[in-house]
Amino acid sequence: MYHQPTITRAEILEATGLNPASLSHCMKRLIRAGLVLRVGELGAKAGRPADLLRLNSEAAYFVAVDLEASPIRFALSNLLGEIRYRWEEGDPAKAMDVSVIKRGVDMVCRPLSAREREAVLSVSICRPGIVDAEGRVTSVNLGWEKFPFAEKLREVLDRPVFVENAGKAYLLAERWFGAAAGVQDCIFVEVGKGVGGAIFSRGEFFRGRTQAEFGHMTVEPGASDLCKCGKAGCMEAIASANNVVRQYLDRVGLPGRLVSTLTVNEVIDRARRGDLHALAVVDRAMRALGLGLSYLLAIFTPEVFVVGGYFLGCEDFLLPRLRAEVASHAREWNGTYRIVPCATGSDIGLRGATALAFHHAIEDPAMLSRLSGTEPVVRRSRKSPE
Numbered sequence: 001m002y003h004q005p006t007i008t009r010a011e012i013l014e015a016t017g018l019n020p021a022s023l024s025h026c027m028k029r030l031i032r033a034g035l036v037l038r039v040g041e042l043g044a045k046a047g048r049p050a051d052l053l054r055l056n057s058e059a060a061y062f063v064a065v066d067l068e069a070s071p072i073r074f075a076l077s078n079l080l081g082e083i084r085y086r087w088e089e090g091d092p093a094k095a096m097d098v099s100v101i102k103r104g105v106d107m108v109c110r111p112l113s114a115r116e117r118e119a120v121l122s123v124s125i126c127r128p129g130i131v132d133a134e135g136r137v138t139s140v141n142l143g144w145e146k147f148p149f150a151e152k153l154r155e156v157l158d159r160p161v162f163v164e165n166a167g168k169a170y171l172l173a174e175r176w177f178g179a180a181a182g183v184q185d186c187i188f189v190e191v192g193k194g195v196g197g198a199i200f201s202r203g204e205f206f207r208g209r210t211q212a213e214f215g216h217m218t219v220e221p222g223a224s225d226l227c228k229c230g231k232a233g234c235m236e237a238i239a240s241a242n243n244v245v246r247q248y249l250d251r252v253g254l255p256g257r258l259v260s261t262l263t264v265n266e267v268i269d270r271a272r273r274g275d276l277h278a279l280a281v282v283d284r285a286m287r288a289l290g291l292g293l294s295y296l297l298a299i300f301t302p303e304v305f306v307v308g309g310y311f312l313g314c315e316d317f318l319l320p321r322l323r324a325e326v327a328s329h330a331r332e333w334n335g336t337y338r339i340v341p342c343a344t345g346s347d348i349g350l351r352g353a354t355a356l357a358f359h360h361a362i363e364d365p366a367m368l369s370r371l372s373g374t375e376p377v378v379r380r381s382r383k384s385p386e
């Protein structure tokens with residue numbers, strides 16, 4: 001029902017395999033609770049016309065927070081993931097504090113009536129950085145060192161809080177709203193401040209035994225490009241936004257200069273206009289990325305790579321180069337695959353956080369019963385968001 005504007009009972013029966021009596025019982029409850037609306041009738045040649053049903057988009061709300069953005073972005077979305085209110089908060093130059101998040105959450109909920117505020121089910125956050133086994137977050141961008149983020153947030157917010165790694169949230173966004181809708185094997189590659197992402201394999205997120213960070217695969221052994229991970233020659237050390245700018249400034253004899261003013265998009269623009277130094281740097285970045293993606297292709301054989309970050313707006317120039325690099329390393333037995341730009345644009349973090357919130361709402365029996373105003377009607381095994 002989430003993915004279709006309207007649906008009939010017969011279509012639900014076919015998709016779920018429920019028996020007609022159970023479905024009728026469920027639907028009565030959901031309609032009574034206001035979660036499902038009867039919006040029309042579909043005429044039939046014989047017998048009763050079929051009801052057209054749809055989810056009531058205003059039955060519940062979520063707050064989504066994108067901590068990867070600076071300033072931090074907040075959105076209030078309805079049950080269908082449509083963004084209703086937006087807010088930005090926080091000084092990127094300062095270490096982030098949970099009070100900033102509390103204020104942003106309050107601001108996007110402010111236009112709601114008291115009844116609507118009651119229907120805000122959760123706060124869902126996508127965050128940068130790495131998290132340890134105790135749930136403490138370390139992020140250079142946010143000024144955090146082993147910060148017990150989720151724990152602190154739960155102290156100040158009076159709703160369930162979900163926190164997810166930005167790469168995973170981006171992949172969720174693209175699977176729910178974007179370029180990888182319904183795909184069971186896909187990889188999201190973010191090429192921005194760093195290089196990273198998430199891997200969805202056979203319908204589940206790939207999880208390593210410890211923190212897996214494919215952006216730090218060495219793609220140029222012996223290269224002198226130092227990475228913040230302490231090694232040299234990683235995908236990130238060559239292809240991240242800052243590293244593209246750094247290499248360009250080195251080549252034109254301005255090492256370290258203009259770093260704060262020149263952006264990666266300007267370097268790409270110069271390459272587009274025929275600046276040979278810029279072109280060499282961009283080509284090297286695409287070679288590094290292409291080699292790294294070919295490793296991922298060889299291991300995970302995804303159907304789709306979705307690429308975000310500085311590719312947005314320059315995909316016409318960058319993607320053909322990246323595709324050619326990957327193709328030069330791909331083997332026939334890897335099968336067909338596509339490399340596409342992300343479709344959710346700059347809202348990807350907010351969309352991902354919303355998808356995460358919706359997933360938790362339908363997976364968590366307590367939240368589902370709050371949503372439907374009844375006993376839990378659907379129980380599914382807990383597993384990765386799909």
Ligand SMILES: [Zn+2]
Pocket residue numbers: 215216227228229230231234236237
């Ligand atoms: Zn590295």
